[in-house]
Amino acid sequence: MESQSVEVFAARQPIFDRNRKVAGYELLYRASERNLYEGGDPEVVSAVSLERTLLGFGLKTLIGDRAAWINATRGLLVRGHWELLPPDSTVIELLETITPDDEVVAACRRLRDAGYRIALDDYQHSDAMRPLLELADWVKVDFRGQPAAERRLVERELRRRPLKLLAEKIETHEEHIEAMESGYELFQGFFFCRPEMMRTRDVAPNRIVYLRLLRTVMAKPLDLKLVEDLVQQDVSLSLKLLRFLHSAANAWAAEVTNIRQALLIMGERQIRQWVSLVAVFGLAQGKPGELVVVALTRARFAEQVAALVGLADRADDLFLAGLLSVADALTDQPLDAALEPLGLSPDVRDSLLTHTGPLGEVLRIVLAWERGSWDVVENWLRERRLEEHTLAHAYADAVLWAEDHAQP
Numbered sequence: 001m002e003s004q005s006v007e008v009f010a011a012r013q014p015i016f017d018r019n020r021k022v023a024g025y026e027l028l029y030r031a032s033e034r035n036l037y038e039g040g041d042p043e044v045v046s047a048v049s050l051e052r053t054l055l056g057f058g059l060k061t062l063i064g065d066r067a068a069w070i071n072a073t074r075g076l077l078v079r080g081h082w083e084l085l086p087p088d089s090t091v092i093e094l095l096e097t098i099t100p101d102d103e104v105v106a107a108c109r110r111l112r113d114a115g116y117r118i119a120l121d122d123y124q125h126s127d128a129m130r131p132l133l134e135l136a137d138w139v140k141v142d143f144r145g146q147p148a149a150e151r152r153l154v155e156r157e158l159r160r161r162p163l164k165l166l167a168e169k170i171e172t173h174e175e176h177i178e179a180m181e182s183g184y185e186l187f188q189g190f191f192f193c194r195p196e197m198m199r200t201r202d203v204a205p206n207r208i209v210y211l212r213l214l215r216t217v218m219a220k221p222l223d224l225k226l227v228e229d230l231v232q233q234d235v236s237l238s239l240k241l242l243r244f245l246h247s248a249a250n251a252w253a254a255e256v257t258n259i260r261q262a263l264l265i266m267g268e269r270q271i272r273q274w275v276s277l278v279a280v281f282g283l284a285q286g287k288p289g290e291l292v293v294v295a296l297t298r299a300r301f302a303e304q305v306a307a308l309v310g311l312a313d314r315a316d317d318l319f320l321a322g323l324l325s326v327a328d329a330l331t332d333q334p335l336d337a338a339l340e341p342l343g344l345s346p347d348v349r350d351s352l353l354t355h356t357g358p359l360g361e362v363l364r365i366v367l368a369w370e371r372g373s374w375d376v377v378e379n380w381l382r383e384r385r386l387e388e389h390t391l392a393h394a395y396a397d398a399v400l401w402a403e404d405h406a407q408p
Contacts, residue, residue: 012062012399013372014290015069015166016187022290023186024067024091064403067091069119074098078107087115091138096122100132108135119166125154133161138186140166143175155182210282211331215343217272218320224263227275272316277405280323283330291326294370296402298322302366304394308386311358321351321363369395 012025062068069091076082082092092111098104111118112135119138120129122145133139139158141151158165167179170189179187213230216223263271277296284292299322306315327338336353344352351360355367361380368376369391381388 013188014294015067016290018180018185018187020290022066022293024069025063026069026071026093026188027062062399063089065089067117069093071095071121072098074104077111078103080107080110082111082116083114085116091117091119093119093121093140094132094136096120096124100128105131105135108132111135122168123154123158125157133158133163136163138164138166140168140188141184142169143167143179143189144169144171152182159183210279211342213275213279214324217275218343218345222268222271224271227271228260228263231275269316273319276320276323280330283327291329293402295323295326296405297398298325298363298366298370300401301369301395301398302362304398305362305365305391308390308394309358309362309384311362314359317345317348318351318359318362321348321359322366324352325363325367327352 012027014022015024015026017023067089068085070082070085071093072082073095074097077092077094077098082090094104094108108118117137118132118135119140120132120136121140122142123129123139124146141154141158143151146154155165164185165183166186166188167175167182167184168188170176170179170187175189176187209230213227216226216230266274276299280295281292284295299319302318302322303315306312306318311318324339324342324344328335331338339349339352347357347359350356351363354360355364365377365380368380377391378388381391
């Protein structure tokens, strides 16, 4: 009899420090209903899903040189599955459902002795949690899971201990500022992909050039002279483009000495993608570096999903849609306002604003995967009779590609 294989998902959510630099990634995994273990023990399924994800994709693929924050069920904790992970780059998150009995506390002591760091997830203060507080390095406080007054009481209690605090579910600029002022060291949520709503600030001149470049490369036919003129308006942009062209990724890089020559050698498709990438880098100046990685990952992932669903002829549009899905954060304004000057086609615009139409459906799944909305992803795969591993490998490729290209 052939042995069954388990297809698992992998996703990650960035964790930022006070300088908005990525300090680590929380790895999200899924307990599949296709359980290999008799009895359907969810603890065992969770542990196996984690192991297969790490062994299948490789931890480096998912986190690079940052820390991995791993959700631990009671089973994963007491059975020692964490021993598969490198202690110097792993934070074990104890889920709020874990009861701190003697067996759990003993397992946490073994964790600490082995060099792992411990975080308490969705922390709610109680006397029963004291044994775990003595062993924890981090406590994650949910900014939306309790009233502000109760949260501040929890903060005061925690600050009596040698603990560091992580503010999770930060979704607005105001929440981020409040967490900063309250002394939190790390931050997690979608705030970095949301506009900061600073509507009165003018767009800097170089950003205007980037926006004009984006609009130009969307026009058909492509006006090569206008692209050249816009690039040459900004010396730093010209240097960045030439440096990009001379990278090892381009077989013809050694032949290129100026922008005009590059445009003549490159085809329209390469020009559109190339300019789109550089414009996003330009717009991202002063923004968290992870924002560029998010944009590139979404773009590459959307481009690859296009081929899986019969939209290969729209791959360029989906690549651009993935990049522009963070346009609100890049320009500090609502997404519809950020897209307004770009002259997008109606279907690309709708894909970004309402996730409707064939392009919007792809973008919806890209975002669902990123956020770990596995029920949405699984239903979508079932409807299209696609295998999970196909999408999983496309995502892994997108992450590697984004990390490799995330330098201007």
